[in-house]
Amino acid sequence: MAEPKKDYLSSLASEIEKKPDSFKEEKVERIVKPKRSLDPKIMIGAAAALIIAIIGVYFLFFAPKIKVENFVGKTTNDVGIWAKENGIDTKNIVMNQVYSMDYDADQIISQNKKEGSKIKKDSTLIFEVSKGADPDEKIDFPDIKSMTLDEINDWISKNKLSKVKVNTVYSDTVEKDQVISFDLKSVNENNFTRGTNLTISVSKGPQPAGEVTVDDFVKKEVSSAETWAKSKKVELEIVEVYHDTIATGLVVSQSIESGKTMKQGDTLTLTVSKGKAVKVPQLVGYTKDQLEAWAANKENAVSIVKKEVYSDAPAGSVISQSIKAGSQVDSGTVLELTISLYMPQLQTNSREYLGKDYLALNAWVDDVNYRGASITAGAWDGEECSDEYPTPGQIISYHCMANDGTDLPHGCDRPLPLNAKIGYKKSTGGCTPKPEEPKEVQIGLTPLGSEAAMKSFCDTNKLACSFNYVSDSAKNGQIKVTKPDGLEVVPNDKFKAGDALNIEVYYDPDKLNAPDSNENKNDGTQNADEGSPAAE
Secondary structure, eight states, rough: OOOOOOOOOHHHHHHHHOGGGGGGGOOOOOOOOOOOOHHHHHHHHHHHHHHHHHHHHHIIOHHHHOOOOOOOTTTTHHHHHHHHTTTOOOGEEEEEEEOSSSSSSBBEEEEESOTOEETTTTTTTEEEEEEOSSSTTTTOOOOOOOOHHHHHHHHHHHHHHHHHHEEEEEOSSSSBEEEEEEEEEEEEGGBBTTOOEEOOOOOOOSSOOOOOOOOOBTTBHHHHHHHHHHHHTTTEEEEOOOOOSOOOBBEEESSOOOEEEEETTTTEEEEEEEOOOOOOOTTTTOOOOHHHHHHHHTTOOOEEEEEEESSSSSOOEEEEESTTTOOOTTTTTTEEEEEESSSSSOSTTTTTTTTHHHHHHHHHHHHHHHHHHEEEEEEETOOOOSSSSOSSBBBBEEEEEOTTSSOTTTTTOOOOEEETTEEEEEEOOOOOOOOOOOEEEOTTTTTTGGGHHHHHHHHHTTEEEEEEEEGGGGGOOOEEEETTOOOOOOOEEEETTTTTEEEEEEOTTTTTTOOOOTTSSSEEEGGGOOOOOTTT
16 A cells, blocks of 8 residues: 655655754753842942053053154254253164165154154164265266256256266357266266266357456465456356465466466366365374374364263273374364273272262262263162261262172272172161250249249259358348359349259348357358258
């Protein structure tokens, strides 16, 4: 008997039943864990407090505060002025020099910190600085003779050719602004660089009518030639040279001899003396005496500026010079010399800074560091009380170390090496409390009024009072207080504990029964030790 025909869904269900369990639909049950109940206000408050604390600490101690400017196109001097105004040490500024076609020499090309960003005082700033166009870069040499004056000038400007000189001269054969000739110095066209000397002569067209006779200008002031050239419509070119015998400003030679003629508009070249050149020798290594001897020579008429720094070179010797050895310079040129002070000397005896305020030592360190000593000092040995040095901040002890922290074999008595360290211990004050100073007391009107009041005053203020009793019926009940020197004490006199006073107390013998032991006294007095009438 044939099985009843199943529909597609029924057959599919049967097929699924036959498959392994892994092919059947998985049942997913969600397990819900109980949630902890936290107060949202507490969580929000704690998070806000933490964020505020972090932000406060960051902006107080770590946030950079100096805003960086855009120095691109500016000079290194602009950077230096900005750094000084913002307290940035120039040691943290790095200038990398590169050749550039787009920026003139000493202009900033790029910077590692963006404009508007903020930095700290000790952040490193790196600048790329232009050295100008590379003088050794090869330049394609054009067909000069086919170029006009404007095209030559454009070629010079585009390639920044500082050693190319264009002379314009009159010519009857070459049209105006066309090249007459050119002259390459030392190289050929294939080896032409930006620093190659090139002179190009360009026509100014036909020479103007008229010729002039050249005067003799040798050993004359150049001003006379300038006046002549202007009146004769002649171009004048001045070339300065050093000369041992012809004074500064006088003409040494002229390109056209006197008596010969030249066309108006042509150029007369005058070589003018700059005076005798000063030849700068290798001064580095010169001793103090050698330098003084060289400077004393009138032929070495330069203006010497000295900068003294600490170094391991002998004291007074030259460490560096601003003008390269072998150079020839004008008279009066400034020559900067760096002179060695040798090593810094802290003291002349081993106790010189004991008891001094630590700020005095720090001031000495600042002074020598200004001149290159690179010494550091600090209270690395701590601080403690001291009866010997009771003023807070006094130096109790100190020692000198090399840069690696090891003590120097000779302590602080010998010159210190560069980068040395000085560790000291500071006083926090005296260890033993100072005894309290006796206070002054002032005698008023009341203590002088009676014996009892005076005794109380003496006891209270610990005064050494001696009471004497004097028989005097006229002054009965009065007292007289005197100092050891006999001067009478008056109200408002001041005394300290331990001061001595003599008190005379007057009594009437008729009203008092004096002791028998005092009946035979001739002067009518008795002291407090023998008995007081007041006490009876």
